[in-house]
Amino acid sequence: MTTNNTIRASLRLKPDVHAAVLKAASARGVEAATFMQNAIEQAVYEFLPEERRRELEMMDQFFTIAQDLARQIFDQGRFTEHFTLTVIQDMTENPDIRLLYANLIGDDDILKTGVAKKSPLNMYLGWYIKNAIDAKPLLDGSGKPRRAFVKGQIIQSYTLLTLN
Known part of the structure; x- marks a missing residue:
């Protein structure tokens, strides 16, 4: 299945390799x-165009900052169901992080809506923040993740969190 910016691929792994992937992913605070x-991106890095390599480096830097800050905020006792928003607000108070985000989305106006690169970047940002502290979505009465909507932020909505 192909979308505008990704291609779905599947592969088979031996059980011991899969178990190792799950352990390594958990240790890094990401999903498998x-x-x-x-x-895979690291394995093919040398074959990618220079522009794509720079983007991968910036994304890695951005998500590392997000996870480090999420852990710091969590350790400060600032966890609430709105943790994702708290981390994002703290991130966007830093001019260097704002510039990095602007470079990643390709637009100096980081609050602008409708910027194509924002949606996938923000989706991953939420996952990295959630996984940094081993949280999970807060569910409503029917078992669906609860969401909050905001204005004047780099995101328009986010999933409310609870701790595992």
Whole structure:
């Protein structure tokens, strides 16, 4: 299945390799699919165009900052169901992180909506923040993740969190 910016691929893994992927992904604070995607990107890095390599480096830097900050905020006792928003607000208070985000989305106006690169970047950002502290989505009465909507932020919505 192909979308505008990704191609779905599947592969088979031996059980021991799969178990190792799950352990490695957990140790890094990411989901197994994200871990495998990163491993493949690293394996083919030298064959990618320079622009794509720079983008991967910036994304890695951005998500590392997000996870480090999420852990720091969590350790400060600032966890609430709105943890994702708290981390993002703290990130966007830093001019260097704002610039990095602007470069990743290809637009200096980081609050602008409708920027094509924002949606996938923000989706991953939420996952990295959630996984940094081993949280999970807060569910409503019917078992669906609860979401909050915001204005004047780099995101328009986010999933409310609870701790595992």
